[in-house]
Amino acid sequence: VATEMYLERAAVVELAAIEDHAFHKLLDTAQYGASSARRMIMYGTRVVNAMISLITAAGVLTVLHPALLPLLITMTIPSAWGALTNARRRYESFHTWVQHARAGHLISALLTEPEAAPEIRVHGVGPFLLRHYRAMSETAEEEQARLARLAARTGLIAAAWTGLATVATYATLGGLLLSGAMALSVAGTAVIAIRSGSTSLNTLVLEINTLHEEALFVGDLERLYVEAAERAIPVGGDPLPDDPREIRFENVTFAYPSDHPGDAVRRPALDDVTLTLPLGRIVALVGENGSGKTTLVKLLAGLYQPDRGRILWDGVDAARADRQRLAERIAMVAQDFKRWPFTAKVNVAVGRSSAPLTDERLAASVTEAGAEEVVEDLPRGLDTLLARNFSGGHELSGGQWQRLGIARAAYRRGHILIVDEPTAALDARAELEVFEKIRALAGNGQTVVLITHRLASVRHADLVHVLDQGRVVESGTPDELLANGGVYAELYALQANQFTAKPPVRKAG
Ligand SMILES: Nc1ncnc2c1ncn2[C@@H]1O[C@H](COP(=O)(O)OP(=O)(O)OP(=O)(O)O)[C@@H](O)[C@H]1O
Numbered sequence: 001v002a003t004e005m006y007l008e009r010a011a012v013v014e015l016a017a018i019e020d021h022a023f024h025k026l027l028d029t030a031q032y033g034a035s036s037a038r039r040m041i042m043y044g045t046r047v048v049n050a051m052i053s054l055i056t057a058a059g060v061l062t063v064l065h066p067a068l069l070p071l072l073i074t075m076t077i078p079s080a081w082g083a084l085t086n087a088r089r090r091y092e093s094f095h096t097w098v099q100h101a102r103a104g105h106l107i108s109a110l111l112t113e114p115e116a117a118p119e120i121r122v123h124g125v126g127p128f129l130l131r132h133y134r135a136m137s138e139t140a141e142e143e144q145a146r147l148a149r150l151a152a153r154t155g156l157i158a159a160a161w162t163g164l165a166t167v168a169t170y171a172t173l174g175g176l177l178l179s180g181a182m183a184l185s186v187a188g189t190a191v192i193a194i195r196s197g198s199t200s201l202n203t204l205v206l207e208i209n210t211l212h213e214e215a216l217f218v219g220d221l222e223r224l225y226v227e228a229a230e231r232a233i234p235v236g237g238d239p240l241p242d243d244p245r246e247i248r249f250e251n252v253t254f255a256y257p258s259d260h261p262g263d264a265v266r267r268p269a270l271d272d273v274t275l276t277l278p279l280g281r282i283v284a285l286v287g288e289n290g291s292g293k294t295t296l297v298k299l300l301a302g303l304y305q306p307d308r309g310r311i312l313w314d315g316v317d318a319a320r321a322d323r324q325r326l327a328e329r330i331a332m333v334a335q336d337f338k339r340w341p342f343t344a345k346v347n348v349a350v351g352r353s354s355a356p357l358t359d360e361r362l363a364a365s366v367t368e369a370g371a372e373e374v375v376e377d378l379p380r381g382l383d384t385l386l387a388r389n390f391s392g393g394h395e396l397s398g399g400q401w402q403r404l405g406i407a408r409a410a411y412r413r414g415h416i417l418i419v420d421e422p423t424a425a426l427d428a429r430a431e432l433e434v435f436e437k438i439r440a441l442a443g444n445g446q447t448v449v450l451i452t453h454r455l456a457s458v459r460h461a462d463l464v465h466v467l468d469q470g471r472v473v474e475s476g477t478p479d480e481l482l483a484n485g486g487v488y489a490e491l492y493a494l495q496a497n498q499f500t501a502k503p504p505v506r507k508a509g
């Protein structure tokens with residue numbers, strides 16, 4: 001249950017939280033909390049057990065002679081102190097090194113995963129990664145050695161102290177015996193009681209100590225629950241208009257949270273952006289790499305919130321709107337859309353997993369995306385597993401994946417379709433086909449927000465916004481922009497020239 005709660009909460013926090021390294025660290029440490037919680041029950045029982053036997057032994061000792069009980073306690077305090085000190089240190093070290101451990105796992109996973117395998121072999125990345133792995137293991141080992149040295153020192157102090165206390169205890173017992181204050185039979189019983197008492201006291205200390213160590217991890221889990229609740233996507237909010245006419249960005253500024261506060265202030269990814277996205281049309285976003293196109297559509301989809309400015313859906317501020325409902329309306333083929341390691345069918349139907357899966361809807365979306373051939377070529381059609389490192393798994397080519405990604409967005413049937421570089425991996429024929437379909441969708445009143453570097457495909461857009469370094473530099477219909485001779489016209493001419501330019505004349509012979 002604890003693990004499920006952990007996963008449930010992690011899945012609903014804001015994207016910014018998941019990308020935040022501090023939150024990620026908490027996610028890392030808290031994952032041990034669930035199993036710790038389970039083990040705490042076991043250790044709890046053991047603590048109670050040890051306590052019962054300790055009380056029994058202490059009772060016997062008190063009856064035999066009042067001086068014996070304090071001596072027993074003095075014998076056990078050092079090991080309690082030693083164990084607690086070491087547990088604290090281990091926990092602190094774990095916290096300091098958890099990121100390091102994660103990086104180590106990441107590198108070792110890179111060495112075995114199929115995605116990295118080709119470059120490891122062709123570019124010879126293997127030795128490089130191994131070198132890093134070794135260096136990281138060595139630092140981790142140094143830390144273990146440091147902990148071991150400290151533990152040895154603490155252990156030595158504790159053991160010396162216990163030894164002295166033991167000598168004192170038995171000396172007292174001998175003194176009592178010699179002075180005739182205690183009968184031999186009673187002293188014998190006392191020895192047995194001291195031994196059993198110190199054993200149960202030691203057990204008690206050890207178990208309490210383990211309990212304490214596990215509790216620290218459960219504490220992390222609880223901290224995660226609290227923090228995840230604070231950073232969760234808000235539930236509820238203003239309703240969005242049923243059939244809005246336009247979405248307006250008003251002076252929207254957004255910067256990705258900078259990881260290091262000391263770093264030079266970075267240029268915001270979006271800088272005072274004001275633009276309109278009329279609904280029921282094709283709106284294209286163009287601009288050079290890193291100009292902020294993907295960031296803009298992520299804000300549109302509610303994945304990030306603007307630092308300044310507003311995003312208005314016909315006057316309703318998206319920041320106060322019901323985020324769940326907002327997401328309901330959006331279908332997205334992200335630039336780095338997820339290739340789910342499931343069957344082809346699931347890869348399409350996850351577009352709306354809340355709706356019952358029907359064959360008609362599935363077939364319609366596959367057709368809409370022009371992915372029929374992709375599916376036909378699969379050994380088991382839509383039921384083919386698309387995870388090649390599992391038995392029966394199959395791998396698609398980049399373009400084939402892209403078509404499935406488009407089919408997924410079509411399956412979702414959102415009011416606003418965001419397509420970020422939908423054709424980057426498509427062949428020329430497929431590209432034309434996909435744009436044809438996108439145009440048809442817009443004809444049916446579907447809003448399409450299209451991001452592409454293929455400016456020829458932008459010609460059919462109703463409105464084009466040109467971004468440059470996070471700012472909107474031009475807006476208008478493709479023809480207007482061409483006539484204006486700005487950035488768009490320049491990029492357009494660059495691409496067009498590639499086709500019209502004459503190939504260099506080769507000298508014969
Ligand atoms: N998750 C992120 N965290 C931090 N910075 C980011 C993140 N994503 C993008 N950026 C930065 O924001 C800026 C805009 O990136 P964005 O992805 O919006 O560009 P783009 O116009 O989509 O580019 P491309 O054409 O290459 O896809 C870039 O400078 C990039 O480095």
Ligand SMILES: [Mg+2]
Pocket residue numbers: 293294295335420
């Ligand atoms: Mg992008």
